[in-house]
Amino acid sequence: MSQPSSTSAVSARPRVRFAPSPTGFLHVGSARTFIFNWLYARHNRGTMILRLDDTDVERNTDASVDSIFEGLKWLNLSWDENYKQSERLDLHRKIAWTIFEKGLAYRDFTPAHTGDAERSGEQRSGEQRSGETRSGQQGTWLFNAGMPELPRAESDRRAAAGEPFALRFRVPRETGELIRFTDAVYGEQSKAAADIEDFALLRSDGMPTYHLASCADDADLRISHIIRGQDHLTNTFKHVLIFAAIAETTGAATSKAAGVAPPQFAHLPLLVAPDGTKLSKRRHGPVVSVTTYRDAGFLPEAFINFLCLLGWSPKNDREHMTLQELTDAFSLEGINRSNVVVNFKEAAASTNVVIPALSDAQGSNLLSYPEETFDPKAVWLNAEHIRALPIEDLSARLLLIVRAAGFSVTPEKMLHVTPLIRERIKLLRDVLTAADFFFVNQLPPYDPAELIPQKGDMAMALKVLTRAREVLANVEFKHDPLDQSLRAAAQELGVKAGQMFQPIRVAVCGRKNAPPLFETLEVLGREATLARVEQAIRKIQ
RNA sequence: GGCGCUAUCGUCUAGGGGUUAGGACGGAAGAUUCUCAAUCUUCAAACCCGGGUUCGAUUCCCGGUAGCGCUACCA
Numbered sequence: 001m002s003q004p005s006s007t008s009a010v011s012a013r014p015r016v017r018f019a020p021s022p023t024g025f026l027h028v029g030s031a032r033t034f035i036f037n038w039l040y041a042r043h044n045r046g047t048m049i050l051r052l053d054d055t056d057v058e059r060n061t062d063a064s065v066d067s068i069f070e071g072l073k074w075l076n077l078s079w080d081e082n083y084k085q086s087e088r089l090d091l092h093r094k095i096a097w098t099i100f101e102k103g104l105a106y107r108d109f110t111p112a113h114t115g116d117a118e119r120s121g122e123q124r125s126g127e128q129r130s131g132e133t134r135s136g137q138q139g140t141w142l143f144n145a146g147m148p149e150l151p152r153a154e155s156d157r158r159a160a161a162g163e164p165f166a167l168r169f170r171v172p173r174e175t176g177e178l179i180r181f182t183d184a185v186y187g188e189q190s191k192a193a194a195d196i197e198d199f200a201l202l203r204s205d206g207m208p209t210y211h212l213a214s215c216a217d218d219a220d221l222r223i224s225h226i227i228r229g230q231d232h233l234t235n236t237f238k239h240v241l242i243f244a245a246i247a248e249t250t251g252a253a254t255s256k257a258a259g260v261a262p263p264q265f266a267h268l269p270l271l272v273a274p275d276g277t278k279l280s281k282r283r284h285g286p287v288v289s290v291t292t293y294r295d296a297g298f299l300p301e302a303f304i305n306f307l308c309l310l311g312w313s314p315k316n317d318r319e320h321m322t323l324q325e326l327t328d329a330f331s332l333e334g335i336n337r338s339n340v341v342v343n344f345k346e347a348a349a350s351t352n353v354v355i356p357a358l359s360d361a362q363g364s365n366l367l368s369y370p371e372e373t374f375d376p377k378a379v380w381l382n383a384e385h386i387r388a389l390p391i392e393d394l395s396a397r398l399l400l401i402v403r404a405a406g407f408s409v410t411p412e413k414m415l416h417v418t419p420l421i422r423e424r425i426k427l428l429r430d431v432l433t434a435a436d437f438f439f440v441n442q443l444p445p446y447d448p449a450e451l452i453p454q455k456g457d458m459a460m461a462l463k464v465l466t467r468a469r470e471v472l473a474n475v476e477f478k479h480d481p482l483d484q485s486l487r488a489a490a491q492e493l494g495v496k497a498g499q500m501f502q503p504i505r506v507a508v509c510g511r512k513n514a515p516p517l518f519e520t521l522e523v524l525g526r527e528a529t530l531a532r533v534e535q536a537i538r539k540i541q
Numbered sequence: 542g543g544c545g546c547u548a549u550c551g552u553c554u555a556g557g558g559g560u561u562a563g564g565a566c567g568g569a570a571g572a573u574u575c576u577c578a579a580u581c582u583u584c585a586a587a588c589c590c591g592g593g594u595u596c597g598a599u600u601c602c603c604g605g606u607a608g609c610g611c612u613a614c615c616a
Contacts, residue, residue, distance in 0.1 A: 021616045056615055112614050166614045186546070195544050195612090203614035210616045234545050234611040269547085269609095276608060306553095309565090313554055317564045336554080338547045339609055343567090377553060377566045387579080423579040434578095454576095486575090501575040513577035 014046035014224045018079070019214065021053040022064035024281050026071030027288040028342060029229065029271040032307040036268060037227045038077045039308070039330040049221060050079040054086045055213045071290035075300050083221070085213050092208035095216040096167055096201045098249040099242075105201055107155045107165040112204055167202035169241060179237045184225075184266035184332040191237045199238050211235065215242040223263045227332075230267040230339075231278070266332050269311040272339045279342065287344050287373055296369050297401065297428030298378070302385035306378040310340045320384045343375040371427065383426040391418050398431045405432050407439040416523045420515035434515075438523060443510040443532060448539045450506045453499035460495060461503045462540045467493055468504050469533050477526050482518040507536035 018034040020026065041048040050072075054060045085092075099105045150158075159165060173194045180190040201212040208216070218226060243262040271279050279288045286292045293303050305321055313336070314321070314329040321329070371379055386394060395411070395418040402409050421434045437443060451461040467489050475485045490500035501517050508529055514520060521529050 019616090023616070053616065059615070108614085110614095164614095168614090189545080191545065197612070200614045205614080207614085209614065214616085229610095230546075231610055232616090235616095237545090237611095267546090272609075274552085278609075309553060311553090315555065317555070319553090319565055336547095341552060343552050375552080375566085380566055383579095421578090424577070483575095496575090498575050505576065509576095511577095515577080517575060 014041060014044050015049060015222055016041050016046060016225050016227055017049035017051050017218070017221065017223050019051040019053045019217075019228075020068055021056060021059075021210075022061060022068060023056065023059040024064055025067040025286075025289045025291065027279060027281060028290060028293075028307065029279050029288070030068075031071060031075065031290050031303075032271065032310060033228055033268060034072065034075070035077065035304055035307055036312070036330075036335075038079075039327055040225065040227060040332070041080075042327045043330045046224070047081065048077075048079040049081040049083070049223070051083045051217060051221070052085060053210065053214060054084060055089075055092075055208055055210060057207065067289075067291065071294075074290065074294045075304065077304075081221075083217070085208075085217060088213075088217060088220075089208065091220060092213045092216045093202065093206065095219075095246060095249075096208060096212055099169070099201065099245045100167060102245065102249045103170075104245045104248075105167050105169050107150070107159055108168045108198075108200075109150075109158055109163055109165045112166070164204040166200045166204050168198045169201055169238070169245070171196045171198050171241065179240055181236060181240050181262075181265060183233070183236075184264060185269075185335045186230075186233060186267055186337060189233070189236070191234075196237055196241075201242075211238050211242060215239050215246065218263055219243060219246050225266060226263045227266045227268065230270050233267045236265055236267075266335070269336055270339045271310060271342050274341055274343055274345075276339075276341070284344075287369065288342075292369060293374070293378075295429075296374065297430065298374075298382050299385045299389075299397075299428070302382040303378065305385065306375070306381050309377070309381075310342065311336050320381060320388070343377070345372050345374075379426050386425060386428070387422060391415065391422070394418055394422060397428060401428055401431055402435075402439060407436075409439050413438070413523070420519050420523065424515065437509045437511075437514070441528075443535070446506065446510045448536075450512060451503045451536055451540065453495070453502045456495070456499050458540060460499065462537065463493060464490075464495060464500050464503045465507060465533055465537050465540070468500070468507075469530065469537065472521075472526065472529055472533065477522055477529075479518045479522055482521055486518075503536070504533065508532045 016037045018030075018037045020030050020034075038048055040046070052065065052068075054065075096105070100107075171193055173196070175193065177193045178190045179193055179196065180188065183189050199211055200209045202208055217223075240262065247262070273279055273284050273288075277283060281288060290303075294300070301323055304323060305319075305326065308321070308326050308330075309319060312330070312334050315334060316329075318325075318329075389397075392415065395415045398418060399409065399411055399414040402414065417435050417438050421431060424434050425431055448458075451465070452458055453460055453464065468486065471485050471489050475481050486500055486504070487497055490497050493500065502512070505514055505517050505520075506512055508514075508517075508520065508524060
């Protein structure tokens with residue numbers, strides 16, 4: 001874990017951070033935030049920082065930490081520094097108490113609000129926290145500190161007596177002040193201090209809250225740009241207050257932070273589900289998890305490409321872009337302001353799709369989510385990226401999947417198969433259904449009626465296959481000779497080329513839709529081809 | 542409820558005081574090919590509503606409506 005440079009000179013190089021809280025898997029919204037931060041850092045030759053915001057002990061899980069790293073690893077985007085908030089609690093507390101000493105915060109001995117289930121969707125009208133506000137006004141929605149500003153001595157006494165308390169920021173409500181900041185995306189923002197409640201800095205167990213920890217770390221790590229979800233836009237007013245307090249206190253207390261300039265903010269439009277609600281694992285399940293995309297056979301570069309187009313535009317009609325092109329083109333100016341629908345299909349359940357050629361489908365989880373689950377644009381972009389990949393590269397990636405599904409295939413064979421299916425697959429896992437017949441010895445059962453050519457009958461199928469058997473026994477197994485001899489055979493038989501090819505295709509592939517015939521035969525080889533033709537003939541007779 | 546933010550085809554978006562409102566995905570039709578793809582062509586598809594400002598608003602302003610977010614000792 002490296003330390004940030006402690007030079008007091010403000011660097012021209014931006015320092016940005018991605019700060020997920022480990023309370024669930026890495027979802028696509030978080031991934032996009034990470035990517036935008038990364039792009040901004042790389043575009044400006046700045047520093048990318050990963051920080052785990054894990055101050056919520058109740059909800060944090062190790063599994064979640066693993067899941068986040070798993071997702072980020074797949075994305076294959078690096079970071080330069082790495083922190084955990086839980087290892088920096090001393091710093092947070094120190095800053096909280098400095099703020100307290102400065103008179104900008106106070107102890108609140110009111111028992112913690114226990115109505116935890118209050119949230120869940122329904123509006124709470126007027127918020128029934130009765131009583132007076134700190135400033136003595138009646139009937140406000142604002143948090144009530146429970147008692148009109150305890151005298152400091154009293155507060156000290158009760159604290160010394162061991163009474164639990166939370167530390168609250170004293171928002172300067174009386175002054176009628178307007179809190180303002182400029183957002184790189186949403187422009188000038190302002191909000192009356194009177195509309196901001198006295199938020200907690202420290203919980204009664206001494207743990208810092210998100211607001212405190214986040215700002216304390218952002219200040220300490222000298223984050224220059226905070227790029228995050230728009231759900232934090234309103235919170236930012238609190239953060240502006242905290243940053244101001246930190247600047248005020250550290251200016252006197254510690255020499256090192258003699259002019260902590262508040263960071264610049266850039267809020268990202270939220271990713272929402274087709275029903276308009278914010279993406280959440282709770283509501284939408286694994287379809288919003290990054291690893292689901294990985295397992296479905298998305299290329300990380302395609303997934304990144306897709307996410308970038310959600311709420312950002314290069315403004316030149318380009319859509320299919322490489323990481324480098326994205327990095328070059330990225331800027332905060334291209335970011336939009338309205339929510340973005342990720343057009344996935346919910347409820348497309350994860351029933352296992354059977355791999356035709358593999359009865360005991362080990363690779364079943366690779367096939368859990370049907371293609372329609374995902375945003376069609378993501379799928380299309382993935383196909384674009386697949387087609388843009390060098391054959392060797394694509395082949396290597398496909399081989400991994402094919403082997404994971406239980407087929408034993410050599411890299412050489414895969415290299416021959418890949419060009420035949422490259423334009424026929426949209427997701428990497430499609431290789432299993434598009435090319436399975438290359439990998440098995442025994443074709444799965446198929447309906448003999450499939451062998452019947454267009455405008456033909458079973459007799460024609462038999463005639464064609466019988467003739468094909470002869471031809472294929474002698475012809476050289478290369479595209480051109482196969483093409484010529486089979487066409488010639490069709491002519492002799494008095495059938496159309498298509499009527500000749502189709503029965504052979506079905507005999508060899510076990511289905512009607514498959515890659516081009518001659519290339520397929522070439523890769524398959526004479527032995528397997530003849531065996532399958534033979535089998536088809538027997539099926540008919 | 543209060544506060545904040547947002548509003549262009551179904552979706553992602555470009556644009557901007559006068560345009561045939563552009564592109565992409567998806568959809569439809571066609572071309573091509575040994576099937577399926579890929580590719581190419583064509584078509585359908587949008588400026589939330591109401592007031593202003595203006596010679597002229599989809600664009601600027603205000604209001605409404607709708608959606609979203611925040612309003613926790615969650616992040």
